[in-house]
Amino acid sequence: MKTLPKKCNFLETEKKWQQKWEGIGIYRFDWNDHSRPIFTIDTPPPYPSGDFHMGNALNHTYFDILARYKRMRGYNVLFPQGFDCHGLPTEVETEEHYNIKKTDLAPEEFIKLCNQFVDKYINIMRTAIKRLGCSIDWTTEYQTRNPDYWRKTQLSFIILHKKGYLYQGTHPINYCPRCETAIADAEVEHTPKQGQLHHIKFQLEDGKAVIIATTRPELLSSCVAVAVHPDDKRYKKYVGKAIQVPTTNRPVKIITDELVDPDFGTGIVMICTYGDKADVKCVKTRKLPVIMSIDEAGRMTESAGKYAGMTVQEAKKIILTDLKKQGLLERSEPLQQEVGQCWRCKTPIEILERKQWFMKTLKLTPKVEKTANEITWYPDYMKSRLIDWARSLDWDWVISRQRIFATPIPIWYCKECGEIILAEKEWVPIDPRKEPPKTDKCPKCGSTDFTPEIDVLDTWFDSSISCAVHAGWPHRQDWQKRFPADVHPSGTDIIRTWAYYLMVRHLALFNQTPYKSCLINGMVLGTDGRMMHKSLGNYVATPEVFSKYGADAPRQWAAAGGTTGSDIPFRWPDVEYGWRFQIKLWNAARFASLALKDYTPREKPELQLLDRWLLSKLERATVIATAALEKCQFNTAIEEIRNFTWHQLCDQYIEAIKHRLYNPETYSEEKRKAAQYTLYTAIYRILQLLAPIIPHLTEELYQLMYAEDKKHKSIHASPWPEPDEAIIDEEAEKYGDLAIAVIGEIRREKAEKSIPLNTQIKTLTIHAGSKKSAHIIDQALEDVQGTCKIQKIIVIPRKGEGREVQDCPNVRFITTY
């Protein structure tokens, strides 16, 4: 075996292997292989934000550990990577960067500007994913903005439309007035805010007045009823009577509604179209009229009378002043309230009515629940997040957006009769905004005049078919062979979007679950325990980590940081620990390479007690690590292997065999060979067990030490060591522990007495406590003697005087120097 250099430049080594792996293409999925079982990973296509943050590093490490582990277990692993390109954030960034509104430019020009950001950011993200050492098959890369992907998204629209899952309707929807688009429930963030509760006087017909509490006086012109709780005795007498809405001269009825909280404000509230979701429910069940006073740009409409044209904020201020003047504003008090705001721009959302496209997702809820219960979750308790979310939804999924940079909806309308013309499967990809339908006339009235659908699709409508797309749908005939995905990885924050949309879309399209299991990662917290965020000053960028510590060390942080699914803090000391572990591993391997200079792997020599002890412990570590990886318990796996390497191998075993390796003339060649065999076997096994987590350094060591003998082109192409509990030798472990404890105690005594470790001990008298212990110590006598530099050892099979050995209370010894 070649001798390893003293030091290894980890950063250079990582770059070298990343290039070599890509060059030899060892992570390519073999589409034509029919012999190996297939394992497919539904890699989430990240949004090209240009920021590959520590959360991305955490989840990509999870996927990659799994991919590498499964490859070693003999699977043909499909580990694809896409980019989810469209969407609001890029449009908002483009608008902000160029100080324009999306409508200031021709759509193509606006899209061009958006694409420039996406190009730049995809490059940054791709580089970061590669730098982390992810074993992606880059030949599978796709981008949802490309025509080929449009085709898939539009095809799925056509299929769902034909299956009756899509409809157009005028329903209340969440709407961001700044972004001027509909947004889904999942995109509404609920944040606590300090607001004001205004007590406003409403006149009854008989001249009396009641006080109504509201946070939104600007919606007075949209007030269509006033409601009290049915059991509220204070207001019983008023129910059914008419009441005048201030600032408008409209009377509305006083009604009862179970949803009114008698303890909120005065217990009597406005029902407006629409203040919140409770209003939507009440208006629907009572069939109340809808008066929209806020338009899509967030300005007051004609319905608001003299306030028309003002922004919501302006109107609120002036209405309050007017109410005060008229003596109708009783008082205003501060109120801690929860406000729904746009996930992207943080503008408070409005609930508006506008014709939109919807997907019938609510009727799928029982199926989502059933499927969620059938698949495997890592960790199991996370399934309730999906189920609870599905159950909490009040509305179908609004899939149309009033945006530009997105997949177009493949629909036209007949100008004459309004008939919907749905694109044929052969027409897509197509942009109705640019092209007419490929038909000569309206099938209903024969008109040849069409108008395109100018709304576009929600970005989640693009990405929520990834499981089928990764499998090769629709162009590969045998795509079902790779479907459902074996694992769908998701963050705790995107279960309600990512995991949910995938589920409803694939259930509706193919009547099948999209994934067999769901692997959940938690969020990365800052060192202060709060969410890691740029605005909190606890943000650590991945390039900083990569340039200091490369990829293997932060990968160890990600794997070891906590149980799968839990939030984990980013801690520099954890990364540094990983780095130090790599140095420790390198040094142990280098020691072995020196000791194995003349070693050629051959038949197993007769092993000594400590050799059997180490190999049994190693087998146990293999069993534990393998079981942990099977259950995606990455922290258990890495801790097991790191502890074994650091303590049993480096601190204990290597120290206890040096005398055998260096002095074969004293201890025999056979015993030296036994130590060599053990070292050779143990280090190879450790490299294999660590390969999925620490892919670069293990590859470097494998290539330098083992490639010639083992003949795999990479450690990542070597078969995973089959864990075998039968190899575990309980007796050898117990006996070895005793011998190791004695050696440890002698070394501790030397250290306490400030005697150099290599100082000779004249005699060591061990009181073994029993015949059995004496027999055990006899078996390791040479290793104890050699390691501790003892001239003469006397073992007495009885209890006696002396220094007590830690954890072996009946074993004591006396040393003389």
Ligand SMILES: [Zn+2]
């Ligand atoms: Zn917005």
Ligand SMILES: [Zn+2]
């Ligand atoms: Zn027509």
